Amino acid sequence: MDIRKVMGVNARRFRQALDLSQEAVAERMGADRAYVSAIERGIQNLTLLRLRELGEALGVKAADLLDEDYAATVLAHGEKSGS
DSSP: OOHHHHHHHHHHHHHHHTTOOHHHHHHHHTSOHHHHHHHHTTOOOOOHHHHHHHHHHHTSOHHHHTOHHHHHHHHHTTOOOOO
């Protein structure tokens, strides 16, 4: 699976679990909402620094965002990928 897609699925799932908007996560990262949207859609390549910032914004380790097994459970159950 494309690592960008994995990260996007995981980021969305963590964000929704915290009941945060994309805009709130973007503010925590010092980024734009469209940037967070691109991450969640799996089309944005992040630098290592941005990956860490995203993890901090979501209160998780950067490695958690790259967990393929966690993302696969979302995709296997057909959860919506909307914001």
